Amino acid sequence: MGKEKTKLAQDYEQKFSSPEKYVCVDCVEDSFLKGIIAKNLAKKECDYCGKGSEENIAASVEAIMEPIASAFFHLFGYDYPDECDLAELLTTADALRKIPLKCHEALFKDVASAFWWDRWVDDPGSFHDPGNSMRYSWEKFVQGVKHRVRFFFSSVESKYKFSFEKSPVKLFEEIGQIVSAEKLIKPLKAGTDLFRVRHWPIDKDWYLADIEKNLGAPPNSKAQSGRMNPAGISYLYLARERETAIAEVLSKPPCQAAVGCFKVRRDLRILDLIALPGMPSIFDNERYHERELIAFLNDFIREISKPVQKDGTEHLDYVPSQVVCEYFAKIFKSEDGKPIDSLEYPSSIRQEGRNIVLFPPPKKGNCFSDLVTLSRAEEIEFQTWSELCKAIQHKSGDL
Template structure:
């Protein structure tokens, strides 16, 4: 049987398939004339996926002390946490069984029983606790533990993080922006005159309010990938005048792309599958928190966890962060720590004529 490049989201697996330069039809997603992978001829992908399967322990072999409420179906874990496949659940199970049947002896059982992740839920065991201390971003803590602590207990001197591990994981999301690239920033104006280019930059420190990437009193330049996204981000309403500045990058810079944090491949050579597995839930939650929409009455304290991550990135000399816009389907945002690396080169003023609301 043959699977294909379209069956996967994971970049490393797609590269393996493309490198083989074999084209044909896929037996799983039914794509035609695409790069394919003959499961009977090559077992490299099967061996990589088997490493993931062995992370989880079958219910019938787990110790009695394992909490039953932490048992899950493997297909749900693979679909919701690992971001490997581009298939529906039924096709994904069929593909994994075909790929791993030679290297995983209980391939049918692993999808019939529930499984448990001992390294996350038996932290009290000495050898597991020691592994987490050395290899987990938050050591033996959860993201929820950290959020609660930074909001209510210790804001400035936390020992929750394994900083070496956090820096290592973040290094896989480094993105280079080139000199001359253009981004946008918007401000609501009181009239059609708008603002001149000198008024479109980041607010001065004494006027800087708390944001996703900056604490109150610390200036940060927030930009968007396109004009339309800026309208969403400033919550423009009907009949507002919106002044949009076009900002050009003055030099090549490196940023951390937090929008790709939950898409890191577990098959990177420098990263062990177990190391990825103990961190994947935290990576998903950081990626979600940095981009989640803030409501009008939300507390500024809700920004604290992502401000901590942003400050850590700033300390490591990156120029800023990139994150998804949850208000715009196609746009993304930048938070730049030093606004001088961008120049506002012109402005336009728009009048918002109408709005369209989606609700449930």
């Protein structure tokens, strides 16, 4: 990193000149910048808030200019066409607010005037900044898999325009690496209860045998396209809590439904997308790529948590997240070389609710009943919204 950083520092030095002032930790909001100030204390008084002490409490503003500039040039550039209207571009202050740089007002003004140029465009880096390669490569993959090549995307040789551009295979490898590095593979113990709800038409008679048959995953031949599974490949969608399973399925009282409690039959391995690590600071250049990967996982979670539009048609927008799921189901191996059985992700409907999707067992002939077994089933019905809301808020955890 040392060599790279030196080059980076030289590069930035040509783009800003640091104000010759001193700043204390209280005058910046970001904890990474606070840390840099704390490590470089050299003066007993802050030039911004005026705070003083017997000991050194302020660092040279120069110490935080490089991380600020690195975040700045990840996001903004000056590659705009000659004929463009400069008045429509961002000023340095606009750009710093967008990062956002939150700090003492006078420091903000000093930082803004330290840059050698004052007109910027958003997102130049897609084209020359390796830090943005993840987003760029992903957007290209999404376009490709939706509109150009659906099934052989990983083997198609593409002429890559930019050296940093990642092939879909490389993209998935990096997603897999961050999942392993952040230790997101967790055990789901045998004996754990999981819940599943199926809407039951209000005019349909109620037979237990029917209910039990309907509570499992649909056969592949009837599997509709979902945010995670393509049409024709059935995944089993469950929830950790009975209340979450109800909230995910029922929304229009009066309504009735079947609730099933499934017991996990053997220890399973899940990718836990609920306990994601926090995002590194945008000013932490060394962790910028990690930040991009975590941002990618956050976007992916948002995508798979959205309610599915059940109009029976194949949704093009689901295709990219289906491919990511298939990567986790079929290709991904954790550090110990083993595949995973499922994903756990937050509910977008019920706060703190946790959903689980089981992948089809990999060995031919195996089915979901090798992973979970229906232990109890019941009928529920709600006449009014208040009854339904009560059932969703209730935390019984038991049938």
